[in-house]
Amino acid sequence: MAGLNGDPFLRIDDNIEKLQYNNNSKEVIDKEGLVVRIGEDSSNNKNNNQGGEKDMAGNSIHRSGSRPQLDLSKAEIQGNSEERDPTILLPNQTDDISHLALDIGGSLIKLVYFSRHEDQSVDDKRKKTVKERLGISNGNRRNFPILGGRLHFVKFETSKLNECLDFISSKQLHRGRIDSHHWNSEAPANENAVIKATGGGAYKFADLFKERLGVSIDKEDEMDCLVAGANFLLKAIRHEAFTHMEGHKEFVQIDHNDLFPYLLVNIGSGVSIIKVDGDGKFQRVSGTNVGGGTYWGLGRLLTKCNSFDELLELSQRGDNRTIDMLVGDIYGGMDYSKIGLSASTIASSFGKAISDKKELQDYRPEDISLSLLRMISYNIGQISYLNALRFGLKRIFFGGFFIRGHAYTMDTISFAVHFWSKGEAQAMFLRHEGFLGAVGAFMSYQKHGLDDLMVHHLVERFPMGAPYTGGKIHGPPLGDLNEKISWMEKFVLKGTEITAPVPMAPPGTTGLGGFEVPSSRGATLRSDASALNVGVLHLVPTLEVFPLLADPKMYEPNTIDLSDHKELEYWFTVLSEHLPDLVDKAVASEGGTDDAKRRGDAFARAFSAHLARLMEEPAAYGKLGLANLLELREECLREFQFLDAYRSIKQRENEASLAVLPDLLLELDHMDEETRLLTLIEGVLAANIFDWGSRACVDLYHKGTIIEIYRMSRNKMQRPWRVDDFDLFKERMLGSEGKKPRPHKRALLFVDNSGADIVLGMLPLARELLRCGTEVVLVANSLPALNDVTAMELPDIVAEAAKHCDILRRAAEAGGLLVDAMNNNTLDGSRGNSSSVPLMVVENGCGSPCIDLRQVSSELAAAAKHADLVILEGMGRALHTNFNARFKCEALKLAMVKNQRLAEKLIKGKIYDCVCRYEPAT
C-alpha cells in the first residue's frame, strides 16, 4: 500500500522511553494493608454528574422528598425583589446537611461517610452536540445534584474514641455542608451541625462530640437503622449476600421482590434477632446476651490476648478436643448414631475442664479460643434457627462484626442452622456485615437520595489508600498522593509479614454434627481491615442498564468465571508478568520523572497486593470475573494518577493509520459490494491485533512497523474463521436473490483499540453502514484503558479521517462531530449537509477494556433506544465480556483472539483465530 509517510515506518516499540522498573517487592498485603482499602481514595471518577433539570421531553423534574430538604417556612426576599438574583432568607433552615453517620456500639464505632467527586468535568463539546442529536439536551435522567460521590466505610474500637474523633476532625467530616451544588468543606464550622448516630454510644458520648467537635448528635433508633441498612444493602449491592458452607463461599442473587420476610441476626457485642417483613416493618423477636462481646471478653480473660484479632488468630491453631467434652468422650469413642451424633460432636463445651485436674495455665490459649468460638457461634446458630422456626422463615442473614469475615465462624453458624433445620433454613452473610446500623443511620438523613438508588448506580472500588488513625500505623490521615506513596513504601518494609498466607482451609466435618479442628496452615489472620471485604462505593446516578439487553436479570457480563482456581492462577500470572511493562509505559507517559517512577512503583505494589489478596480469596471483593481484574488494574493506575499510560502510543498509531487510510478507502471503493463487505469485516478482525494488553501481540510489535503488522495480519485472514457467521450477516446486509433488504436504522459500534483498529478497521465499516443509510453511533470508553480509544479522542480522529472522505465528512457534520473537532482546523465549522445520516460518538460510561452492560452511560442508553444493530468489537468487549450476551436487536461480535488459553477454552481454536458471530434479534 502506498501513501505511507515517515512516521508509520517507525517500529511500534521505538521511541518509548525504557525505564528501569524495580520489581523486587511485588506482593504487598498486610495487617495495615487493608486499612488502606477502606481509607483514602484518590481515584478518578468516571462520573461527572452533569446536572440537568429536565427530562427527555424537556419537562421539569420535581425533586423527590429524598433530596436535600430546605425549610422554606417564613422565607423572605432580602433587599430589592426586583434584583435578578435576590438573596432569600431562610430563617428556619438551620441544620447542616451532614455527610457522616455513626453507629457507636459497645465494642466498635462504625462510620459511613460520603465524599463528593471533585468536579472533573472537562469541556467536552462532543457531549453537548451528541445530546442534542439524541434528544437528551439536558440529560434524560432525573437530576441528582447531591448524590454523585463515594461512600466510605471505616471502623474504630469504641475504647479508642479519641482516634475516631481525630479522624473525623482531620477529615472535617463533621463540617460537611452543601450549597445547592457542592459539598463545601471550606465552610466554617456551623454551630448547629448535626450528625446522625445510632447505637448506645450516640447517647453515651453525645456530650463529648459536642465538646470536641462542636456537633450535636441526632439519635436514631438502633433497630430501625439495622433493618434500613440491611434492606438497602441487599437491594443496592449486587453481591452483598453469600452463603458459607464448609469453606465454600457463594454469592446469592437476591430477588428484590422476594426478599421479605427474613430473619436478621446481628452479632455485635450482644445479639439482636429481628424478623423483617418490609422496609421499616420489623419486630425484634429475640436476642441473646452471649455474643461477640462474650467471645472477646471471656477470651481475653482466659487467654490474655490483647486484641480481638489475636484471639481469633489463636483459634486457627486450636484443638478444642482438649477442653470440650465430646460425644465420643462419653460413649467410649463411639458415635451415638441412633440420635445422629458423631463421636466428634461437642457434647458439652468446656466440659472436659471439670474432670481434669488442670488449671487454666495448663490449657493452650489456642484451644481455649477455639472452644469458645465454637461454643458461641454454634449457640447463636441454634437460637437463630429456633427463631426462624418460630416464624416459618427460611432465610437468615447474619451481620455484626463478630463474624469478621472469618471462615470458621461462618461455617460453624451455617452448620448449626443447616443441622438443626435439616437443610430447610439457610444461613447467609453480608459483606458489609458490621456496617448495617451505620448505613441505616446514614440513610435516615432522608436527603442523600440513597433510598432511590438502584444496583446499577453503584460501582464498588478497592483503593489502596492510606491509613487513618487506628490500625497499627498511627498518624494523621493521609492528605495527598505523596503521603500515600510514602505510606506504601513504609509498608513494603514489612513485606514478609504482609504476604504471609491466611489460613482459609475449610474445616472438615464429620457429617454427623461435629467439626474436626480447623486445619492450621499458616498462623496469621488477615488484617482487620482487609477482612471487611468492602471497598468504597461510588454512587453514579447517571449509570443505566443497557436497554437492548434481552434479559437484564439473566445477564452475566463475564465469560470467564475466576472461581475456578486454575483459571485465576493463569490470569494472575498473565497480569503479573505484564506489570513491569505496564509500569514502564505508565511512567514514560508521565515524562519519566522521579515522581512518576515513585508512583509507578507504588502502583505496582498496590496492584500486586490486590492480586495477591484475590489469589488467596477470589471472592473477597464480591464475585470475581476476568473483567473485574482488568478493571481493577485500570482503576489502580488512576489511583496513582496515571491518567493515560498509553497516550503517546495511541497517538503514534493513530497518525500512522490515518496516513494510509485514503489508500485503503480507495481500494475499498473499487470493489463490488460483496467483496467490500468481506474486506471490511476482515479488516476489522485483522486490525484488532493492535492490542497492548496482550503479551503475544506486544511481542509481535517488535517485529515490524504498524503498517507491516497490519498487512501481515490481513494477509493471514483466512475463512472460514473459527466462528464464522459472515454469510448470514452478508445476507442480512445485501440480501439474497437480488432482493435488497431494508438498511438498519441505527447501529451502535462498540469500538476497541486506537490506531489501525479504529482507523483502518471500524471507521471504514462505519462508513459502509452510513453509505447504506444507517445512522452510526461510535461507542467508546469514557476513560482510557490500555490502548483503547476514548470518546474524547474520537472526534479528532473522525475529523482527520473525514478530510479524505465525503461520506464520513457529511455524516460527521450531520452528527455534530465536525463542528467541534474541526473548529480549530481547516473547515469553517458550518453544518454542511445535515440531511445526511449522522455519525455520532457516545461514551460508554466505563474505563476498562471490558464492558458490563448493566452499567452504561445515560447517553449510551439514550442512543440505544433507536438502534437495531449492535456491533461489539475486540476481545475485551466481545469475548471476555458479552460473548454470551443476548440482545433485543441484531448483534455482531467481532474479535481476534490474542491469547492461546482463551482461544482453546472459548472457541476450541488457537491464538490469532477470529470470531465473527452474528445473532439475529431475540
Ligand SMILES: Nc1ncnc2c1ncn2[C@@H]1O[C@H](COP(=O)(O)OP(=O)(O)O)[C@@H](O)[C@H]1O
Ligand atoms: N477489632 C475488633 N475489636 C473489637 N471487637 C471486634 C473487632 N473485630 C471484631 N470484633 C467483634 O465484633 C464485636 C462487635 O461487633 P459490632 O457489630 O461492632 O457490635 P457493637 O455495635 O456492639 O460494637 C465485638 O464484640 C467482637 O466480638
Ligand SMILES: CC(C)(COP(=O)(O)O)[C@@H](O)C(=O)NCCC(=O)O
Ligand atoms: C485486555 C484485553 C482484553 C484487550 O483486548 P482487546 O479488547 O483490545 O481486543 C486483552 O489484551 C487480554 O485479554 N490480555 C491479557 C491476555 C494476554 O496477555 O494474552
Ligand SMILES: [Mn+2]
Ligand atoms: Mn482494547
